[in-house]
Amino acid sequence: MNILLAEDDVRLGQLVSHMLKKKGGYRVDWVEQGDDSYDYALASHYDVLILDWMMSGKDGVTVCRELRSAGYCGPILMLTAKDALQDRVEGLDAGADDYLVKPFEMDELLARIRALGRRNFAPIQEExxxxxxxxxxxxxxxxxxxxxxxxxxxxxxxxxxxxxxxxxxxxxxxxxxxxxxxxxxxxxxxxxxxxxxxxxxxxxxxxxxxxxxxxxxxxx
Missing domain, CATH: 1.10.10.10 (Winged helix-like DNA-binding domain superfamily/Winged helix DNA-binding domain)
Known part of the structure; x- marks a missing residue:
């Protein structure tokens, strides 16, 4: 699986990227800016996008909403320290398929990724x-x-x-x-x-x- 990780916390980004590669065996592209995550998502194929809510530039919710408006159909997992019900609703309404609150265990993140990977998000079409x-x-x-x-x-x-x-x-x-x-x-x-x-x-x-x-x- 190819995964795009958008996380502006360098320490967390390095850790999550490393663990996704080591424990999940995934190929990971890691970016720190919301604008970059939008460009990467549309320029390459990813099986799962992991977007941090609070990023410099465009935040994860904005990126998610703009990707959906652009017709992006792939699975999106939102990472955030915000755990209020209203925040969860906002993230899901923006187009996120799942939501994981920080701090989290890597095993749970890996399980969420596997679950998203099993779901059928869009019909296969010749492009x-x-x-x-x-x-x-x-x-x-x-x-x-x-x-x-x-x-x-x-x-x-x-x-x-x-x-x-x-x-x-x-x-x-x-x-x-x-x-x-x-x-x-x-x-x-x-x-x-x-x-x-x-x-x-x-x-x-x-x-x-x-x-x-x-x-x-x-x-x-």
Whole structure:
């Protein structure tokens, strides 16, 4: 399972992220800003979103409400120190599927995640995006060029999907690192450049433009 954790308490964020990976075996992206959690949720696939209520920038309830307004259908678990009935109602009304009050035990958080993962939140639908000679199927994670299947590695798929969602915009290497590997990953710019190079070989090379000293852009 892929999990997005949004928590601005650095100590708690580090602990929860570590325990989710160690005890749950999950892949975890951890962000500290509400605005980042909104962007990450829409840019990548996550099985569960864990949103802290009180975050700098947009708070968790605002992020939850805006995600639901944008059509996001995945499970959302809210973490908060607020335990009044009115607060619980507000969080659930904003679109949260579950609610866990701080402080909490990791075993309970893991149980809540497993329960959310078993629930059917949305029908499975084929989602494809076409661009020039290419069609990317986000459900099967397949790329077709002129109707012919082209094999992509998981990172190549994520990178191409990121470019397509930000067509015509310059993506810095830092943004690509954050979105594809996670900002706390031990990955250098050389890995970004190498992955772009591999992806270019499977597309028209000129589609992904190098912006000197900055990053890359998919020709819009």
């Amino acid at each position: 494809s995006v076409s661009f020039r000679r290419f069609t990317l199927n986000r459900t099967s994670r397949n790329l077709y060029v002129d109707g012919n299947h082209v094999q992509l590695s998981p990172k190549e798929f994520q990178l191409l999907d990121l470019f397509l969602k930000n067509r015509g915009q310059v993506l810095t290497r830092d943004i690509i690192l954050d979105r594809i590997w996670g900002y706390d990953a031990d990955v250098s710019y050389k890995i970004v450049d190498a992955t772009v190079k591999l992806l270019r070989k499977k597309l028209d090379a000129e589609l992904i433009q190098s912006i000197r000293g900055v990053g890359y852009k998919l020709d819009g």
